[in-house]
Amino acid sequence: MNLARYCLSNASPSGAKTALEVVGPGAEVLEVWSYDRLTATVLAVAAGLRATGMKTGDRILLRVGHSSDFPLLFFGAIAGGFVPVPTSALLTSSEASAILADSGAGLVLHDGETVLPEGDGIPFLGPDGIQDLKSSPPGSFAESRDGDPAFLIYTSGTSGTPKGVLHAQRAASARRPMYEGWYGISAADRLLHAGAFNWTYTLGVGLMDPWANGATSIVYDGPRDPEIWPGIIEKSRASLFAAVPSLYRRILKYGEVSPASFHALRHGLTAGEALPAGLYSDWKNRTGRELYEALGMSEISTYISSGPDLAVRPGSPGKPQAGRKVAVLRETTDAEDFALAGEAGLLAVHRDEPGLMLGYWNRPEETAAAFRGDWFLTGDRARKDEDGYYWYEGRADDLMNAFGYRVAPEEVERVLASHPQVLEVAVTAVPARAGVSLVTAFVVPRDAKQFDEDSLASYAADHLAEYKRPKAFRIMDQLPRTPSGKVQRKSLRQT
Template sequence: MNLLSEFIKDYHEYKNYDDMVENYKLNIPANFNFSYDVIDRYAELAPEKRALVWCNDENEEKFFNFKEISRDSQRTAHFLTKHGIKKGDVVMLILRRRYEFWWLLPALHRIGAIAVPATNQLLKHDIVYRCNAAEIKMIISFDDGNVMKQIEEAMPESKSVKELISVKGSREGWIDFHKELDSLPEECNVFERPQGENATKNDDTMLMYFTSGTSGYPKMVLHDFTYPLGHIATAKFWQNVMDDGLHISVAETGWAKAVWGKIYGQWISGTAVFVYDMVSFAPDLFFKKIAHYKVTTFCAPPTAYRFLIRQDLSKYDLSNLKYCVTAGEAMNSEVYNKFLEKTGIKIYEGYGQTESAILAGTFPGMEVKPGSMGKSAPGYDVQIINHDGKKCQPLECGSIVINLKNGKPAGLLKGYYKNEEQTKKALSGEWYDTGDTAYYDDDGYIWFVGRNDDLIKSAGYRISPFEVESVLQQHPSVLECAVTGITDPKRGQAVKATIVLTKGYTAGKELEIELKTFATEHLALYKIPRLIEFVEELPKTISGKIRRVEIRQKDN
């Protein structure tokens, strides 16, 4: 069983994309709270229903049903209030993929505190910035000596932080989460839903994410308590999760992609979540886990698929795997075709942001066009508009925007923390501007072009870095690639490719000529890189996004 009919008006299995878009209408309860209205609801109706399957590289494994998740998150809420956490307080979670995340996040929702999921890749200065910008009151971390050291070194400059919590083992200056949790009395198995001024409301802040922008300081994105309902479309209608299935999204809990694919929409839709707490991504071991635990649906960025298709997939029993999706960047057709050839499974693409749920996608029943983000997701009216604010014609490049004329859709950000001007700019007009550019094809499919700042303007042409990168990445010598514009006296800008080579290839003039010739066979002449630079690595944000701005600054 699942709870879809409780949150979608007149819910039924939609015949096709048009039926879905026309009839999908969310039913948003007053004062919705995911912990009480989803987790506890399952604990009441189907207590033994599987919720979470967890394993790690040490061959540990744990299985949780909804009765257990409900009980453990309620005990965790008592633990947090014992240490002074109350409604509106801000708590940072640095947990990689530890199973305690699925207790702590719902526990914070129960209290009405604000969760700030963060990556374990943060360094001291990142932690100091986040603590002071968001007024973090508590940091909860997993047992990694380097991560804990970075946190400890940040504390003298992080005056708002009152407590440090470790979810595994004891360490001087840290509170042992499990030791205290285990010592709580049995009556702490129940945490009553707060009432009156302590009750959560739909427009209260529930989550805060620091975006890993490709320039400047990270923005602080706020999501309210209706945000989980926006991810019904993400899970049920894009990832196509199955009732009583097992879904994995390749994402560490510090990124918004984790709540896209590891809790909200998946649990509402009735599927269990599979979590592999890996230290690093090893394709062979990853596929063994998928086969062993009988994963049914799978989501990963295109980068992960590029590694996976190099495996001998015939070694693994993937008979339970029914559906695969990808997001994060547009998928190269070569990767799509190889995966389809090796598994018989199509990959359905999607598009969204830290500020949103799924905005556009290739949904079940739609024709797959590799590289296209598909069409508007149910609940969103996504359009591409030109400088005059009019809808673009096919092949006309414009800005990807969300129609706000009928109000803010569930899943879209509440605003930016302590930045009224930025919030007003984003949400007070008729459109929310994603900052990305794209175009329609003749069938109404949307094709990503790039960030507004990344577009290259050469001799009157607008060139998408992604398009050029996609072609170059088809050459076996190219492991990673970033395309940028460099100043050119004749063209205004010329195309430059910065390339990391695959092992076994040697940088040099001969390879440069080969790559330019290869590009000429697949691209219009004005898109061919005039300059190719070979490097050991590309500059990236903490989340792994290429910082093209850094390359541009160095070159220009």
């Protein structure tokens, strides 16, 4: 099992079929890569990396922006038996240096534009070196086993110091339950993903899954203003579009959207943060298209979702995909004690799940601590209803303490987001004085001039227990987010 070989040969597509299409502003086609050309170049990179003297299992740091070179180098490294370490092009030198040191990478590949880490004694290959790799005589796929390391990706750091998540060669084939359980994907599809390549959401949804199904992956390279996306979706003839909820919200706010828009699009896909029920309804009403949510994380990718074969319940990401072992464990015990229907607890995935990470890089204690018996604790809270739908209750480490009660920010956010004057909202506990924190709502109003804070406070009083209600409201132009679109509550606490 070699992950790159699986992705490029699982569906046995015609060699002449388009695997990758890079489009620019106005959806102008900039590059077209057939499956034959893509595979040959990936194998050329693999052979070129072997020629550098790198050994099987060696890590390779990628400092490459949003271009076709990123997937060629990522899959080329895996094809050669090496372990790529993708990183965000937005990282500073010190941030990239920390990842380089922690990963122990023995080679840095860079595009000449991305900020570089400091790495004394470590070889750096720039644009000319990358071109040489792509021009090497193609070799063959390394004979990897399904449990061998494939790639090392670092978490976004929203809950602390970024740490490496090591995935196995089987990680791509373990995504099969998503094909029907979320996408409804086929070889005829053209999938456009709005995210950056370094993110697991993009690597999986934007590249691995379309190629493993013989479909076409569309990559947009250009300005990322929200109003341009309806035109890109339409002119690229995308049949599937994947993005974070916050981008869907901005598309609806700034773009021209109607049921007549993007005629080829069957439905949208979203993950990376919770999809508010109001945003789902707005998208469906404005576009006439479904929007299917999935819940996942860097350590396992998605495992709960809605899809063409599962009716959406607004506010819920759906049910576990076929074959997934998912449970909600009680928070009040260290035993494998399962929560009752409707009871919020810790969301967990069984260690037998083939898509689960091999472990946290060089952190065996943290890896062990992430398990309760045979269950991997995702760090998310959730509840399951009587019909088997799961409802996300936020990160366990985001819980607020209000008058001795534990309160999940997402619960308060769901209520406030349903108020007609609220476009976006994030809730967190903000220190007021020594030993005292106030539940505070940071609100992006639909119309700042007409926003009525008293109306929102009254609405909260009608829908939330007194201890859950925000004690302060702050108006924002926008919420601080990570490059992957997640709200940075830590930044809000310091606002």
